[in-house]
Each structure stands twice: as structure tokens, then as C-alpha cells.
Amino acid sequence: MKYSYYPGCTLKTKAKDLDRYGRLCAEKLGIILEEPDNWQCCGGVYPQGEDEIATKLSSVRALADAKEKGQDLVTLCSACHHVLKRVNHDMKQNETIRLRANNYLKLDSPYQGETNVIHYLEMLRDKVGFDNLKKAVVNPQTDRKIAPYYGCLLLRPGKVMAFDDPEDPRIMEDFIRAIGATPVKYSQRNECCGGYLTLENKKAAQKRAGAVVDSAEQAGADLMITACPLCLYNLDANVPEGSVPVQYFTEILAEALGVKEEV
Amino acid sequence: MQKIGVFVCWCGSNIAATVDVKAVAEALKSEAGVVFSTDYQYMCSENGQAMIRQAIREHGLTGIVVCSCSPRMHEATFRKTAVSAGLNPYMVEIANIREQCSWIHKDMAEGTEKAIVLARAAVAKLHKNAPLTAGTSPVTKRALVIGGGIAGIQTALDVADAGFEVDIVEKAPTIGGRMAQLDKTFPTLDCSACILTPKMVEAAQHEKINIISYAELDSLSGFVGNFTATIRKKARYIDEDKCTGCGVCTEKCPSRKGLDDFNMKLNKRGAVYIPFAQAIPNVAVIDPEQCLKLRTGKCGLCQKVCSAKAVNFEQKDELIERQYGAIVVATGFKPIDASAFNEYAYNDSPDVVTSLEFERIMNAAGPTKGQLVRPSDREHPHEIVFIQCVGSRCTEDAEKGKPYCSKICCMYTAKHAMLVREKYPDVNVHVFYIDARTPGKNFDEFYRRAVEQYGVDYIKGMVGKVSVEGKKLHVQGSDLLNGEQVHINADMVVLATAIEPDPTARALGTMLTASMDTNDFFTEAHPKLRPVESPTAGVFLSGVAQGPKDIPETVAQAGAAAAKVIGLLCKNELTCNACVAHANEAACNGCSQCERVCPYGAISYEEREIRSPEFRGVRRIAVVNEAVCQGCGACTVTCPSAAMDLKGFTNSQIMSEVDAICR
Secondary structure: OEEEEEOOOHHHOOOHHHHHHHHHHHHHOOOEEEOOOOOOOOOOOOOOOOOOOHHHHHHHHHHHHHHHHOOOEEEOOHHHHHHHHHHHHHHHHOHHHHHHHHHHHOOOOOOOOOOOEEEHHHHHHHHHOHHHHHHHOOOOOOOOEEEEOOOOOOOOOHHHHOOOOOOOOOHHHHHHHHOOOEEOOOHHHHOOOOOOHHHHOHHHHHHHHHHHHHHHHHOOOOEEEEOOHHHHHHHHHOOOOOOOOEEEHHHHHHHHHOOHHHO | OOOEEEEEEOOOHHHHOOOOHHHHHHHHOOOOOEEEEEEEOOOOOHHHHHHHHHHHHHHOOOEEEEEEOOHHHHHHHHHHHHHHOOOOHHHEEEEEOHHHHHOOOOOHHHHHHHHHHHHHHHHHHHOOOOOOOOOEEEOOOEEEEEOOOHHHHHHHHHHHHOOOEEEEEOOOOOOOOHHHHOOEEOOOOEEHHHHHHHHHHHHHHOOOEEEEOOEEEEEEEEEOOEEEEEEEEOOOOEOOOOOOOOOHHHHHOOOOOEEOOOOOOOOEEOOEEOOOOOOOOOOOEEOOOOOHHHHHOOOOHHHHHOOOOOEOOOOOOEEEEEEEOEEEEOOOEEEOOHHHOHHHOOOOOOOEEEHHHHHHHHOOOOOOOOOOOOOOOOOOOOEEEEEEEEOOOOOOOOOOOOOOOOOOHHHHHHHHHHHHHHHOOOOEEEEEEOOOOOOOOOHHHHHHHHHHOOOOEEEEOOEEEEEEEOOEEEEEEEEOOOOEEEEEEEOEEEEEEOEEEOOOHHHHHHHHOOOEOOOOOEOOOEOOOEOOEOOOOOEEEOHHHOOOOOHHHHHHHHHHHHHHHHHHHOOOEEEOOOOOEEEOOOOOOOOOHHHHHOOOOOEEEEEEEEEOOOOEEEEEEEEEOOOOOOOOOHHHHHOOOOOEEEOOOOHHHHHHHHHHHHO
């Protein structure tokens, strides 16, 4: 299995763990992740403005590159996934955006949303299969009670992201079962962590992150996992000392697959 | 050669203001075959009709063209006029110069030109008209009512009271339907069972009504006045004639895993059960999924304790074949599955219930004997949140909910809120709503009473999320009037789930060739003027099967459907539509394409001996049942060999019209 792999800037700086464990696990599972040569930052936030095309171009370049290679495009960071998936949807559905982006980029052949964008978790579920993942586990995380944290970016808008039921997702729970641990269900798993508010209204971010971590704690979790660098930051930095620890899901996966020590 | 008269109507100023009617009448005089042409202010008036009759007699007209309003308005009028002057009614053509001309044009010159063209087309068609005679078919004087809820019961009673035999086919072991599950009814708060059970008993005791319970329609053939239905009566493993309904078997049954459907699966029941105390027929039924004897061969305790010897494990499904003149669809509704709406934690907490579940909880014969307690721990709740429009008016997410308003939820939620406050004044009740829709007699007064007299906290806005936090349900919603977030720690949440047609409706619609909308509600022949008839002749609509409605409206519609059924069954024979399709046997090759497109099931095939110069031998030929054909013409455009033609609208008549327009 070979995929285009879009890491994104945060995974090169603040969230190196998310990236390197992700790569190690993919290798262990026999998946080749090819990073495009000249990818650019997705912008981190999906640009809502319909008349602003420049902020969508970096995503379109990565999408078109994967199309050229005939590969699905795998993402790992929730924010990148959100931006790429939605821009791709625009390129498929929105005639004006498609026309303007192509007029600007002048690609060899116009890009029309052909690339299939999948998140690493979707790759595990749909391409590898959680059953096969289970077989590849060498250190089952049997004693762990893990609370999956979805945040908002992976799930919504539900029809565009088509990731899971935004109100009742289960992909991370199934992932946790596959690595031998017990998923902990808690009400705040698909609520916002406070996101970028941490920059201008720290109190609001603390309140949100506190509610999320508290809810997971109440439900008996000893670990939280996430796919989002910003969520990880908020759930770690904006909560009281000694709260439930939070990790990237790739880290616990690396532990389960026995490749964590290789780092 | 026809001798044609043309009559141009002014329709007051409706036509005359935009069409120069005199110029039209004048222009038509030069058309081939037109021997008389005139105009008049109101052609449909008695004077206008007299003018037509006189012209027919004086000029020996063989056909007439009336340039007037849509044929939907007055075609029947002018046909009668023609008949009274000795013409065949199908020798009348209407040129619609009002709806399709004067009303949509502003310029007199344009309007006049178009009216002349339309009149010429009608004349051209009339040249090829031939007198048609409508056939007749007999009527079987018996009605089939599918569904034994309040809609079906009411229709059956009204039809039976008029003296006709009625069979009610009900898929559940008892009649009564959804209304039997309700505790109280709005806006009067009278007990649902108290007003329904007398009707159930009346139906059961009526000498003209035959209740076939635990049965479904298996197949259907025939047409209006002459349906043949095969009804599958499911094995209930109890002899209905012997069972006395004593209930001893239901008490002794050792299997206790079956879920009680009547109580919305809130409690368990035995494998042999009587749905509820007032069930009709008051006869037990064995659930084969749960019965130890039927599953493993061991047990049979019910058989041992039954003093009436009614238990029969050998019983098989039974097929009953009957003839009917009319069929009434009264299949009703079910609430949608709330599990798709897990933002309200329906799957996560037993204390989040649907309104129909709440109805059972409040009912004295329900799983809690009418005590309002939380299903999770049987504790008395202090804070209850009602959420309206769960799955109704759901345009964003149509696969999850329904685009339509379910119509009854505002009122039953007001009822629930009021009943709770009345019985338990210590309980705080909040209702989240988008709009409170209360258009009905005494409905708004009822809703205002809930707000003003009973102090129910109505919050305009929707709930974003219900989350389970320990023993409490945390409800987060928005208050749009105050522009603020609302957080309520509730003990119970009640979801006013949308209603949808019963799941059996779709298959039934196909069997009856009765059209349905995208939501699987049966469509009416006309949304305003024929609201209780299906476009399929002989099929009538009663209750929610046609669209969401409350009990008073259902009963009114059930009566209306009954009146239509009675009107049909009163007749000894039916006049068929004369403009029906027929196959030219020389051209038909029996390919079956017309049969597949026919929405009425009017086409069948027969092997026929053909003796023509080109072909001699037996060939498969399409045959149109003229009593069933509605003359829609779908077959004529589908037929690849142009063998199908519609009498009164033949291909050559239509081509003549087109030629006249293009001349």
C-alpha cells in the first residue's frame, strides 16, 4: 500500500511525535507514505470566504500532486485533514472556486477534486482494517482505559468530512479496541477543546479543556488520545496539574506495535 | 367531412380583455369544415348552452369546438350540452384560451393570434374524432380496510352502517392502533382508551364488519369494483374461536424475555400474551421467536393450563381470498427511530425517552402503572426537558430526519407538560421548541393554558446536546429570545420524535399501484378537491397514511373516505373512461414494455390468433382492461412499434393538432 502523505507544518515542529510515530507504525504495517517534495502549509484554518482563492491554493497543489501520482492522500493532523478535505470538496462541488483555482494554477490538467483524502485513522479502518491491525499488535494495551478525543475538526461538517457520525462517532473506540485497550465513553469527546481561543481568551480555552478532561476523568480514563496538535496542547497546557495525560494516538499505536523504542 | 361549430367564450373580461374574441370567431369561419362560428359572453351559462344546442340542430353540426377555459373546468358541461342536442359527448373539443392564453398574455394582438392557433388545432383534431362509447363493469359490494387503528375503525363503521360488508385487515394481534397506546388526548384531556374502546367493541359486534387480525395483504389483482385480495392470516398458535381471553396462559408462560410492543418495549412480557386488557379480539397470541415449545420443542405449559383447549402449536399461516369493490388504506404511522439522534443521548441513557414511550409511562396500564418515574432507577424526577421537532422539519440532514412538520408534536408535548404539572406540581417542566404550531379548534387555548396556567417553561430554541453526567442529563440548548445559552440538569428528557408512515406502506403502495410521495405517504388524487382518494381508482385514503394528522382530523377524513366508498359501492355498475388505450394487434409484438410503464396495472397479454395479409398464426398481444385504464398515455409513448394508441387522443389526432399549430 502506497499513499501520498501530507504531514503539515505543525508535525515538523511542535507535533513531531504525531508524525514520527505515525511513520514508524505505517512502516511496520507495510504501508509506504510518500511525502510530496514541495508541499506548502495548508493554512491551518479552512478559509470560509468564497471570494478568497489564494488561501486554498496550497491545498489544491497537494491534492493535484497526489492525483498526478494516482495515489490517495493520507493526512494525520486533524486541522490539515479538515482543510484539505473541505477544499477538495469545494473543488468537486463549487464551480466558481474550481474555475478560479484552476485559472490561477494553470496545471497540466485541471484539478476537479479527483483525489481521495483520507485520515490516517480512516486508512487504518478502511485500508488496513482494524482486524488486521489487531493481529499486528505485539503489546496489547490490555490494562489501559483510554478516552478518545475527537474534537471538532475531524467530524464536522459531517457530510463533507464523511468521517464518522458526528454525534456518535466510533472509529477511535474501535481503534482502541484493536490495540487491546478499553475505550472509555464520555460526553465531551466530540466537543471543542477551545481551539485557537487559547491565544486571545485563555480563560475560555481553559474552561473548555477543563470540561473535556474532567468528563474523561469522571468516566474513568487513565489516558486520552487525539489526532490534533492544537487539542493536545489545550488538553495538556490549559488544565490543572495532574489531570489525565493526553497523547497522540500514533504514540499508543507505536507502543502496541512494539516500535516505540526505535525512536 | 365533419360539420363543425366554433363557440368562442369571453368569460366576462377574463378572456375578452386580452383576446379579440370576435376576431377569433371570424378567423375560424374560414377553417375547413367550420360551418358556424360565433362568440358569447358566458358560454357556460344556460343561454350560452342553448345557443350551442340550437346551432347543433340548425346547422346539423357533427362536432363542436368551444374556445373557453381549461377542460378541467367545463368539458363535462359542454359534453352534456352536446349530448342533449344529440351529439356523441366525445365530439366536443375544448380550446383552452383562458389559462393557457388570455391569463398569461398581456398583449391583445399576441393573445388573439395564439387563441386562433389553439382553436385551429382543436378543429384539426376534431376532424379525426370518432364517437366513443364508455363501457361498464360490475361492482362487488364489499370493502377492504387495511389497518385497524382509529382511521380504519371509523371508515369501517361508517361503510358498514350504510349496509355494506367490510373486512378490516390488521397486522397486529389486535385492532386499536396507535390511539390505543395513548394516555390522554388533546385538547380535551379525555382518556384515549375510554373513547376508543367503545368504537373497537362496536366494530367487533357490527354484523357487517369482519375483523381479520394478525393478518396482512399478501397480493392483490383486479381493478375498481372488482379487486381480488389474498390475505395472509399469520399463525397465532391460538384458536381464535376457542380462546376465552382468560389470560391464564400469559401468567404461566415461563419465557419472560419478549419485549412488550404495546408498551414501546419498556417492559417484558411472556411468549404468549394478550397485547392489552381491551384487545379485540381478546385472544392470546404466541410469539414464535420467544416460545420455548416452538423453538426447542420443550414446555407446552400454556397448552396444559388452557381449559378451553385453544393452544395449537401446529397452526399454520392461512390464506384467505376475497373479492372487494373498494379498498381503504389506513395503515397509519410509527414514530421514527430516535437512535439516529444520539446528540440527545437516546442510546446512552434509558431516561431519554420518546414521547410515545412517555405516553406509556404516564398511562395507568403502562409499565410503571402510571407513576412518573425515571426508567433507569425508578426514582421520581424533578426536572424534565421536552425537545420538540426531533427529526421533524429536518432539511439539513434529510437521511436522518424528515423534511415535513409532523403536525401533532406541539400539541402532545403541551399535553404531556400539562399532565406532568397537574399530577406532580413539584416537577419543573421545560419545552424547547422551534415554533409552537397550534392551529386547530381550541388548540391555541390549550397551549396557552400550559404556559400561563401550568407554568410550563417554554424556551424558543433547540437543544444542541444532551449528555449523561452521572445520574443527571445535562441539556445544553439555546434560548433565542434572550439570546443566551441554557444549561439544564434534567432527570428525564422526552423527545418529540417525528412520525413516519408505517413501514408496510411502501410495499402496499406497490401492490395497490397507489402512488406515494418521497416520504412514503400516499398521495391524493387532488390535494384540495379529492383529498381522500388515491389516483388509483377504487383505492381510498384514511388517516396518517396520507399525511400527518391528529385524531379529530383522522376521524373526519375516515368518514370522508367512507362516504366515497359508499358512493362507489352504491352503484351496480361503473361507467368506464372512454378515452382508454388499445393495442393494434397487427403492430403489437408483445414486448411487455407497456405493461411495465402502466401505473394502473391495466395491461396484460394474451395469445391471439392473427390472420392478416402479413402474418398468420398465434402471437402475444397486449390487452388493455378498459375498466382500469385511466388514459394517461404512458403506454402509447413507450410502445416501440406504435401499436398502442389512446382513444380520443390518438397519435394521428395529436399530429394534426401540431400540424395546425405549425401551419
